[in-house]
Amino acid sequence: MAIPVETFFLRPNEQGTKQGRIQQIVAEGILSGRFRRGEKLPSSRALARHLGVSRITVTLAYTELLANDYLTSRGRSGYYVSDNAPEAPDFQPSEAADTVDWDVALAARYPGAARLGKPADWTRYRYPFIYGQPDPGLFDHANWRLCAMQALGARDFAGMTDDQYDRDDPELVRFLARHTLPRRGITAAPEEILVSLGAQNALWMAAQLLTPGRNVVVEDPCYPDLRAVLAGTGAKVTPLPVDEHGLRPETIPDGTQVIFCTPSHQCPTSATLPQARRVALLARAAELGAVVVEDDYEFEMSFLRPPSPALKSLDAEGRVIHVGSFSKSLFPGLRLGYLVGASRFVAEARAVRAAQLRHPPGLIQRTTAHFLRLGHYDALMRRTAKVLAERRRVLERAIAEHGLGVAGRGAHGGSSVWMRAPEGCDTGILAERLREVSVLIEPGAPFFSAGRPPRNYYRLGYSSIPSERIPNGVARIAEALAEVGRGG
Amino acid sequence: MAIPVETFFLRPNEQGTKQGRIQQIVAEGILSGRFRRGEKLPSSRALARHLGVSRITVTLAYTELLANDYLTSRGRSGYYVSDNAPEAPDFQPSEAADTVDWDVALAARYPGAARLGKPADWTRYRYPFIYGQPDPGLFDHANWRLCAMQALGARDFAGMTDDQYDRDDPELVRFLARHTLPRRGITAAPEEILVSLGAQNALWMAAQLLTPGRNVVVEDPCYPDLRAVLAGTGAKVTPLPVDEHGLRPETIPDGTQVIFCTPSHQCPTSATLPQARRVALLARAAELGAVVVEDDYEFEMSFLRPPSPALKSLDAEGRVIHVGSFSKSLFPGLRLGYLVGASRFVAEARAVRAAQLRHPPGLIQRTTAHFLRLGHYDALMRRTAKVLAERRRVLERAIAEHGLGVAGRGAHGGSSVWMRAPEGCDTGILAERLREVSVLIEPGAPFFSAGRPPRNYYRLGYSSIPSERIPNGVARIAEALAEVGRGG
Structure with missing residues (x-):
């Protein structure tokens, strides 16, 4: 690869001769790893013209670098970074002394959400009971590619x-x-519809508009990234403990202005909110004059019985903002979701989005539109549901066999089971141990609101682990739990 | 197209018989435009199973709809929406009565930025002197597609x-x-690098972190969307009038904490900040302990002479946050840019981004990486520069010929010229007149800070108009100006 002439600059007011400064640029480029062994330097003519110096100045600089073995010459074809040139570490931070006091300069902070025990190299684990990552074996890559080609036409x-x-x-x-x-x-x-960069982005927009300085309730446990978003808006957040059916509307306190909830599959317990509670939830919201944000993140994964309609479908007052996602059902790296609500609200959300990022990339939107329109999406959902149903069967059997405690399982399906380890077991420590035997589980503590979260819950996702590995994986979990129980 | 059975729901507590409710679902689907003429309904067997009703209930409902000519029957092949069924308007808003008082429910607002006289159907105008839209004739679509294919591999x-x-x-x-x-x-x-969803998104992130409640300066005139972003953060914004060379560092008031600027090409005047002012700007920032956000939005468009290095290149203190974009140089719908700054700052920006949208879609990032790596980007920039240089020559000649007033032109190139109409001419009105003769210009007032902006400036972009149309387009502008001058 040739080093472009445009990467050379002579700065005014720099010390030293022009020749010396050219040598320095080359040497620094090599030492910092920007110029690599075997790369061709600009010709002396081109560099001289670019820098506005005489050609002899460049030639002298190159000759000096040749003598120091930074460069080699290949006759008429020019100068190259020498194979004996020092090999730089992949990258060094820039040398700028950071004199800014960032603790002062930063006027706002965004707490990063917990990573939920999902290491970046999760694919290298044999038993990845993790949530929300795609199974590349299931995705209809060929048709996705065709749809993208059409969108690129x-x-x-x-x-x-x-x-x-x-x-x-x-x-x-x-x-x-x-x-x-x-x-x-x-x-x-x-x-009444706005496309978002994934459900996260839709929740973020809703939070920006609805929650600054307001009284907000969230489920407890709940999706940790939602808490991270709310921490950035100055909302006054009250977590409401869920039971085995999800949110209890009667616990929503007076003065509540915004209600975040996951009626289809409570996150992380997978509970589906019963019809009576949905009606009660909407009645309570109406009584309070509150707005409800429904995160309907996983409705396609309903393979055990038909999904219940969204809470939004019962909303006769335009009070519910519905958030959906294609990231779970297609692939998470897609970053595509949507927000549905009263047109007045959607117009405001559109303005936030315009200020924030304008719009999700057109190519991604159009490719997804083709994939949906041609029926590939429905076919994929059917195939996925079949596979998940099989995995769920195998997982349930293995869990029962080893007598592990289940705290919540989606009646409609879902892609995870919410588990309870014996009291006193810290599933954070359990997860670390299991990593050593190639098992990944998600400790439950990050889902709970701060304070003293229970430490004995964990989540077993089955969207990324093949059926045939599930029994051995669960056996290893049972073994590790037994060891922890023995104080081992 | 078949209507999927999953769109049918029987809600508990609804009035009427099951048969009547099925009829209602179908009729409403047709009347609201969701079910279209000729679309096939689910078989009575499938629908009965889905809804948990007897098959005869569905058959009776269908027969009734047949009698009312909502449906037709095609013998054994099933039921279809009748060709005589009422044709719905393309979409009706949902019927939910909006009982929420959004003026109360919305805790924050984001003022939409001005659209700068760029109608959505700008391609239908013959003389589009608009800014920042791509010229489809210039883009290397074939190689972009190949890179996307590789990324999709x-x-x-x-x-x-x-x-x-x-x-x-x-x-x-x-x-x-x-x-x-x-x-x-x-x-x-x-x-020290973070990829963003376009430069807008990078500016947005910087503003979220640096400006809430802080003393911020912006250039005047300046990019209107920046002001829109700052309006949402609660920053105290002071606009600093620029002169023909851009920002005057000596005008930055005491107490300033954040400085937004466009040293490469001042937006909208296209001035390039001279070296001495850059040095003075950094010295002033250091004195104030302020952070500088450099929007380097158009550096590739330097075809008249080599671009000056970025302000960031002079920054020995890690004080400058540099924002760049591929949206201008590739195509705006791409939504890809980047932010460069001290690693401490970038880590915080990464946390904001994770809360806001996680990350720009991987497919877009990888396609761009291939396009860059294979040299297509550089080739495209060279080709674009050549074409823009030619357009610029033609535009300058036409402007001189008609004696129009130029207020700012980029010495390095750029893709627009900043124009001054005679005093008393309102270029908003001028732009409206020109639309009638198929000419689009950008009135200058939205670039100025609120209050009493001068109304006689306008911008002529030349990134979207072919050279051969420029002379006639400028002639029409001159004509319209003359008419306005005559009070016509």
Whole structure:
């Protein structure tokens, strides 16, 4: 690879001769790892012209670097970084002395959410009982690629390269309105729909608009990243303990202004909120004049019985903001979700999004629209449901066999089981031990609100582990639990 | 297309017989435009099983709908939405009565930025002197598609489908560090780089972290969307009038904590900040203990002379946060940019981004990385520069010919000229008139801070208008100006 001439600059007011400074640029480039062995330097003519110096100055600099074995010459073909040049570490931080006091300069902080025991190299573990990562074996890569090709074709492409400012792909919005939302029992017009960069982004927008300085309730345990988002808005957050059926509407305190909930599959217990509680929840919200944000993050994973309609489908008052996602059902790296609510609210969310990022990339929106429209999505969901149902069967059997404690399982399906270890067992420590035998589980403590979270819960996800590995994986968990129980 | 059975729900507590409710679902689906003429209904067997009712109930409902001509029957092949069924408007808003008082429920607002006279259908205008839209004729669509195919290939794809949580594509970051940033004179390690969803998103992140409640200066005139972002953070913003060379460092008031600036091409005047002022700006920032955010949004468009290095390249103190973008140079719908700063700051920005959207989609990052690595980007920039140089020549000639007033032109290039109409001319009105003769210009008032902005400035972008149309377009502008001058 050739080193582009544009990476050379002579700065005014620098010390030393021009020749010396050129030598320094080359040497620093090599020592910092930017210029690599075997890479070709600009010709002396080109560099001289670029820097506005005489050609002899460049030649002298190169000759000096040759003598020091930074460079080699290959006759008429020019100068190259020498194979004997010092090999730099992959990257060094820049040398700028950081004199800024960032503790003062930073006017706001965003607490990072817990990573939930999901190491970056999770695929190298044999028994990954983790949540929310895709199973590459299930995804319909071939058809996704074809849809992307179509979106990249000349006809679609022109429309997508424009700055859409705050608009979404009308094809995707139309499909959401006509096919996706009706399956959740929701009727919505395009102006009541906003595409987001994943469900996280939709929750973030809702939180920005609704929660600054407000009284907000969340479920306890709950999705830790939601708490992270709310920590950044100055909301006054009250966690409400859930029971085996999920949120208890009667526990929502007076003065509550915003209610975040996961009626379809409570996160992380997988409980589905019963119909009576849904009605009670909406009645309580109406009584309080509160807005409800429904995170409907996993409704497609309903393979044991048909999914219940979304809470939003019962909302006759425009009080519920519904958040959905394609990231779980397609693949998480896709970063595509949506938000459905009253048109007035959606217009405000659109303005936040425009300030924040304008719009999710058009290519991603259009590819997804094609994938949905051509039926690949439905086929994928059916295939996934079948596989998850099988894994769930195997997992339930293994759990029963080893007598492990289950704290919550989705009646409709889902992709995880919420587990309870014996009292006194710290599942954080359990998870660390299990890593050593190639098992990944998710400790439960990060899902609970701060204070003194119970430490004996954990989550077993089965979206990324093949059926045939589940029994051995569960056996290893049982073994480790027994050891912990023996105080081992 | 078949109507999926999953869009049918019987809600508990609803009035009427089951048969009547099924009829209602179908009729409402047709009347609301969700079910279209010719679409096939689920078989009576499938629907009965799905709803948990007897098959005869469904058959009776269908027969009734047949009699009312909502449906037709095609013998054994089933029931279809009738060709005589009422044709619905494309979409109706949902019927939910919006009883929420959104003026109360919304705890925060984001003022939408001005759209700068760029109508959504700008491509239908013959003389679009607008800024920042791509020229589809220039983009290397074929190679972009090849790079996307490679990113969609099995090898790359697996790594990109994962939830990357807060990480970026290492290939893209490496290329930025080794090739893109050195061209701006910037040395940065990967932990000092964060990929963003376009420059807008990078500015947004910087503003979230640095500006809440702080004393902030911006240039006047300036990029209106920056003001929109700052309006949302509670910053105390002081606009500093620029002169023909850009920001005047000596005007930065005591107590300033954050400085937003565009040294490469001042937005919108295109002025390049002279070296002496850059040195003075950094000295003033150091004196104040202020952080500088450099929006380097258009450095590739330097075709008249080599670009000056970024302000960040002079920053020995880690005080400058550098924002760059691929959206201008590739295409705006791409939504890809980056932020470079002290590692401590970048770590905080990464946490904001994780809360807000996790990470820009992997597919977009990897496709761009391939496009850069294979040299297509550089080739595209060279081609674009050549075309822009030609357009600039033609535009300058036409402007001189008609004696129009120029208020600022980029010495290095750029893609717009900042124009001054005679005193008393309102370019907002001028722009409206020009639309009628198929000319689009950008009125200048939205760039100025609120209060009493001068109304006689406008911007002529030349990134989207072919050379051969420029003379006629400028002639029409001159004509309209003359008419306005005559009070016509």
